[in-house]
Amino acid sequence: MDEVEYLRIISGQRQDWRARLLYKPCFRFLSLLYRVGVSVRNRMFDWRLRSVRTVEVPVISLGNLTTGGTGKTPFVAYLTQWFQNHQKQVALLSRGYRALPGEVNDEKLLLDRLCPGVPHFQNPDRGDSAVKAIQEGAQILILDDGFQHRKLERTVDLVLIDAVCPWGYGSLLPRGLMREPKSSLRRADFVILTRVDQCSAPELEQLSQELTRLVPADRIATATFQPRVLINVKNEALSLKSVNGKRVWAFCAIGNPAGFRLTLEQAGFDVAGLQVFADHHHYSSDDVQEIGAQAREAEVDLILTTGKDLVKMSEPMFCGVPVWGVEIGVEIREGSEFLEQVLQGLIK
Template sequence: MDEVEYLRIISGQRQDWRARLLYQPGLRFLSLLYRGGVGVRNWMFDRRLRSVRTVEVPVVSLGNLTTGGTGKTPFVAWLTQWFQNHQKQVALLSRGYRALPGEVNDEKLLLDRLCPGVPHYQNPDRCASAEKAIRDGAQVLILDDGFQHRKLDRTVDLVLIDAVCPWGHGGLLPRGLMREPKSSLKRADFVILTRVDQCSATELAQLQQELIKLVPADRMATATFQPHALINVADETLSLESVKGKRVWGFCAIGNPAGFRRTLEQSGFEVAGLQVFADHHHYSSDDVQEIGVQAKEADVDLILTTCKDLVKLSELMFCGVPVWGVEIGVELREGSAFLEQILQGLVD
């Protein structure tokens, strides 16, 4: 079973007898075992029965409860820029998830582009990375995808929740996409609801009411990811206004492909189709050919993807159709003042 098919099963899109009678019950059983393991691990960390490394500079952890899809990468870039604007030397720490042997992963490639000159240490041992970054002169460490990485102590724990799919299809791994139960949010210092423009006001209000039971209302903010331009592998740019209304073919290998499709539609594009690959997929020449053929057959003007996918490509065109990445930025809405107050306490 590939990742795309797995997501169809846990989201309920696939309802054949195998999904209902074999896969879903089996995944529920495995989720019970996973819940037990997560509970024991957190219990040990809560009581300091497992060692935690503390370093001498502020550590800002940015993470989530689910596996991918909440917008961590653009938020890491936003945080980096914030600290740089306050004259702090920043270093990024990440695991290097799904990097090919001897290479870096797509998140580092994108962050290197979004945060030029900012050191980015990729190592499953984030404690070792932290010590090296500090020796190299870092004054603030941003721990990417760090909510579950409790071996490194953090000054501030920020958690992102996708307002469109907040609870990972309603279950812990592998029945759903949640890494921890909702109750784990009690150890977060601040929660940011992302993609709030892609859900209804009623759905957002219900989610906020649910979260208030776990996180104080003044420790929540809302945010959107706003597209502002198109860019290609030659670093050429196009304004969104200049291509608004164009018929496009999309593809992506991210944690929330549905969110990318909504972004394209909300930007005024006519989306002829969207090809979805497994998160962090490394594109082959066959993939490029397949995407190009599908786009050509759909008679589109442009092929669009995420910037996270674009950094893994080298072609300006697939089968003669121009390929562009959609650049997005973070726009904080409600609750941003208190978040900035928390960050300001780290630089004073």
């Protein structure tokens, strides 16, 4: 079973007898075992039965409760630029999830472009990376996808929650996409609801009420991801205004493909189709040919993808159709003053 089919099952899109009578009961049982494991692990850290490494500079962890899809990468870039604007030397620490042997993953490639010159250490042992980063002059460490990585002490825990699919279909892995239960948010210092422009006002209100039972209201902010410009593999830029209303074919390999499609539609594109690949997918020449063929058949003007996917491409055209990546930026809506206070506290 591939990842796309797995998501169709746990989201309820697939309702055949195998999904209802075989896969879901199996996933539910495994989720119970997973819950026990997560609970035991967290208690061991809470009670200091497992060692936690401490370093001498502030560590800001950016993470989530679910597997991917909340917008961590653009938010890492946002935080990096904020600290740089305050004259702090920043280093990024990440695991290097799904990197090919001897290579770096797509998130590092994208962050290297968004944050040029910022050291980025990829290593499952974030403690070792932290020591190396400090030795090289880092004054602030940003721990990417760090909420569950409790082996490194952090000064601030920021948690992102996707307002469109906040609780990963309501269950822990593998029945749903949650890495931890909602109650784990109590150890977060600040929560940021992302993609609030992609859900209705009643849905957002209900979600806010759920959150305030776990996190004080003055520790919650809302944010959106706004398209800014199109970039191609030659690092050429194209304004959104110049292609507004164009018919496009899209593809992506991210945690929230539906959110990407909605972003394109809200930006004014006519989306003829969206090809979805597993998160962090490594594209083959056959994939490129298939995408190009589908785009040509749909008679589109452009092929669009995410910035994270574009960095894995080498050709500016697929089957004669121009390929562009959508570069997005973070816009804090509500709670910006509270988030500013949190960040200011790290540079005093």
